[in-house]
Amino acid sequence: MTVNEHLRNARHSHELVAQGIPLSVDLHYLMSVWADSAMDEQLVLGWAMRQLHLYPTLDASFLSSGAGWQPGEVIQLTPVDLTNEDIMRIWDKLKPSYRLSVAYVARVVRIEADRTPDQRPVIATRFDYSEREVTP
Numbered sequence: 001m002t003v004n005e006h007l008r009n010a011r012h013s014h015e016l017v018a019q020g021i022p023l024s025v026d027l028h029y030l031m032s033v034w035a036d037s038a039m040d041e042q043l044v045l046g047w048a049m050r051q052l053h054l055y056p057t058l059d060a061s062f063l064s065s066g067a068g069w070q071p072g073e074v075i076q077l078t079p080v081d082l083t084n085e086d087i088m089r090i091w092d093k094l095k096p097s098y099r100l101s102v103a104y105v106a107r108v109v110r111i112e113a114d115r116t117p118d119q120r121p122v123i124a125t126r127f128d129y130s131e132r133e134v135t136p
Helices: 014-016 036-055 084-093
Strands: 023-032 073-080 101-111
Touching: 036 073, 036 101
Parallel strands: none
Antiparallel strands: 023 101, 073 101
């Protein structure tokens, strides 16, 4: 996950957060296929890449309102070129050996700011303290 490069320099202030300006991030995914043969892996990955090529935009018809997505939100899915070094570093850290894979980025996912209550926050609480005699 990275902060979206185009919205990174948007003005930030407490007032904007209070108004509910969301944090805009990009989500990075590595899609891998595991099958019994290299041909099956290539067929499945080719089909998946074709689907993402045909439908690169996730809109209200794909995003469930039950999961908190707003009707006007749109996510763009874009393939990303990784260098051979990046790919090898990823697969060196994983236990299985290299598998056929392709990277994608989902832009722009918005994380809503916490809504602040309309009341002023409690800063201090006062209470009285006094000694009492203890009777046995």
